Amino acid sequence: MMSSRWLVLCSERLYELLLLAYPTDFRREYRQEMLLTFRDCCWQELQQGGSGRLFHFWGTILPDFMKSVSVEHIQQFKNMFFRTKEYSMVATPFHVQSAQLTDIGLKRAKNEDTMISVLPEDSSVLSQKGALFIVADGLGGHHQGEVASSLAVNTIRDAYYQDQTHDIPTALTQAVRYANAVIYQATQEQGKQDAELLKAAMGTTCVAAVLKDHALYIANVGDSLAYLVHDQQVSQLAVDHALNAVLKRIGVHRADGTLNTAIDLDQLLQSSKEGGSVLAWVEGQVREGKVTKAEALAHVPSNIITRCLGSEAQVDVSLTTQEIQSGDILILCTDGLHTQVSEAEMRAIVERYTPEESTRQLIARANEHGGSDNTTAIVVKID
């Protein structure tokens, strides 16, 4: 009996070591179950035929191990590089299908966008916290952009699901603020070691959407945006913090993007809540470029954003709440998509195709229109 116990113990230890070869996520989820099942199998084999049967059992375990380790790594590899997934969401009032895809575009040397779709498999987590979708567009030199966007996405996901409250909008906003603090802190630490890195300080835009019951909660900073297609109409849900969009919103620019000369610019910028960030940029341009305020405001580059995660110790997060209905389609994307593909084109694509095909078509369209930036899209169909 003692030797049987010893044989099972040794087998278990060996199998535990083999489990290290599986991808981390898989191991975290199933390690304990697999060990329990393996132990039960060992005892059964021993009882049925002694140690000979146990060695024979190892003969079936090893091929199973090699095959399944390969399959899990291939799956993980596919998810990393093609980054596209489709899910069913069975524990909610809706059936949800989502797909995500990112592309480097035609002009950039690297992809600094990051995205994630979280549909918790644990139904109690799903019913309490809902599903979470995030897209982030990193900024900064020395590969800092991809570090920032990845840090933002992972921090928001962890902070949001670790929060135990039932207040979804507050938990989501806090998670985004926390990601800002984490990136800001990381930048400051890097700056202490290497002043060059501080100059190329990292930051990232971010749009995060929680889908829970009949509501959609969107938190965003920067110019990564969310759109909802409802009843053949498309509407922008997130608040665009691109400088051009802010100027239109507060009335400095007309709808066609030209400077509104019929107003007192200084008064408008000082009286508007968002005017402060615009003023800071304008004054910087005046100092550097020897232009007047009006000249600077008349020719605003399209890639300037008034806020991002990681550049300041505190950040203002925009929050939008929207009721959803069966048939609605949510799109999250970086500016690589919404600056190249019109809202009408986006609507036509997502209404026609499955989420997976929609993400491919959206990115193909952005590349047809120049592909000047990395492009990322998450499409969620709610039925």
Place this chain on the structure above:
Amino acid sequence: MQEPESFLPLTPAVFHILLALSDGERHGYGIMQEIAWRTDGQVRMGPGTLYGSIKRMLADGLIEELEARPDSAGDERRRYYHLTNLGQRVVRAEASRLHQLVRVARAKQVLQGDA
């Protein structure tokens, strides 16, 4: 709602797991035992194949993890799985597809004893 036919053909592992769960909830080891028993020991599924398949079947909505453990469950740490409505429709569709194939094999007299 996704059509069951869009999942077909199933891999042998997924079909065996769905069949094992078709008459009630089971934990992982229970599924392995049921498969071995129903196939006279011909099919021996290892834990790697089993839990890899379970992971994908959960994501596809074919099976669900039970929130509460069955009364007879001795070990609190074990996870129990059961078929969803979609899983039931998928296993029926696959069985029907295979049944059609067997009918063709019978008609062509390729099954032993049909000659």
